[in-house]
Amino acid sequence: MNQKKYKSNKLGLNSCFLNKKNPFELFKAWMAKAKKTEINDPNALALATVNRNKQPSVRMVLLKGLTNKEFIFYTNLKSKKSNELKSNPKASMCFHWKSIRRQIRIDGSIKKVPNKIADQYFNSRPYGSRIGAWASIQSTPMKSRFDLIKRIKEYKIKFPIYKKVPRPPHWSGWALKANEIEFWLDGNNRIHERLRYKKLRSHWIKEILYP
Numbered sequence: 001m002n003q004k005k006y007k008s009n010k011l012g013l014n015s016c017f018l019n020k021k022n023p024f025e026l027f028k029a030w031m032a033k034a035k036k037t038e039i040n041d042p043n044a045l046a047l048a049t050v051n052r053n054k055q056p057s058v059r060m061v062l063l064k065g066l067t068n069k070e071f072i073f074y075t076n077l078k079s080k081k082s083n084e085l086k087s088n089p090k091a092s093m094c095f096h097w098k099s100i101r102r103q104i105r106i107d108g109s110i111k112k113v114p115n116k117i118a119d120q121y122f123n124s125r126p127y128g129s130r131i132g133a134w135a136s137i138q139s140t141p142m143k144s145r146f147d148l149i150k151r152i153k154e155y156k157i158k159f160p161i162y163k164k165v166p167r168p169p170h171w172s173g174w175a176l177k178a179n180e181i182e183f184w185l186d187g188n189n190r191i192h193e194r195l196r197y198k199k200l201r202s203h204w205i206k207e208i209l210y211p
């Protein structure tokens with residue numbers, strides 16, 4: 001099928017799919033809409049990873065960076081998700097905005113963000129979140145919640161000044177380089193609308209999918 005022959009006005013899709021060659025422009029437009037309508041966290045996404053035994057697992061994270069290639073979130077590098085990403089550097093992301101009944105799925109390969117970018121983001125976080133990044137040994141069992149509270153107190157003593165809380169070495173960002181992005185819009189009687197962009201070398205191919 002020669003995708004280049006398609007013009008988006010011939011695809012028969014709702015006008016909210018716009019007519020973009022690049023899915024990032026469409027992503028930004030949908031995110032801007034969701035920011036106006038969602039009651040909280042429009043940047044929340046389900047992140048799926050797969051461990052070395054091919055067992056998938058999924059959890060929510062917040063999108064904290066977007067380039068023209070990559071979707072970025074931050075986390076503990078020793079967490080379950082990070083361990084899985086180290087052994088299998090591929091992931092899938094899914095946004096769902098109930099208020100506008102839309103979904104976006106993004107698949108691709110993942111790598112750590114450069115330290116400079118992670119530092120910049122870390123330094124923009126509130127004091128309590130920075131201390132929390134030091135105190136939480138994310139995804140490992142703890143005996144009692146008092147252990148965590150004790151660790152928070154200890155790190156507050158170690159780093160009493162807001163601007164001088166450094167980024168922990170075990171905390172950084174992951175950047176998902178998308179090779180497929182699919183936009184979904186709810187339709188009557190489950191006759192939904194789907195538009196998939198697939199990366200082919202340097203350009204994106206558009207296809208509409210049966211719901």
Ligand SMILES: Cc1cc2nc3c(=O)[nH]c(=O)nc-3n(C[C@H](O)[C@H](O)[C@H](O)COP(=O)(O)O)c2cc1C
Nearest residue numbers: 041044059060061062074075076079080081082139
């Ligand atoms: C809306 C929402 C946003 C979240 N954002 C993040 C995030 O950006 N980074 C993070 O490490 N955990 C975030 N969490 C917590 C994760 O879902 C998860 O519990 C934690 O990262 C441990 O996951 P893991 O054991 O799979 O590594 C968020 C949870 C929710 C419900």
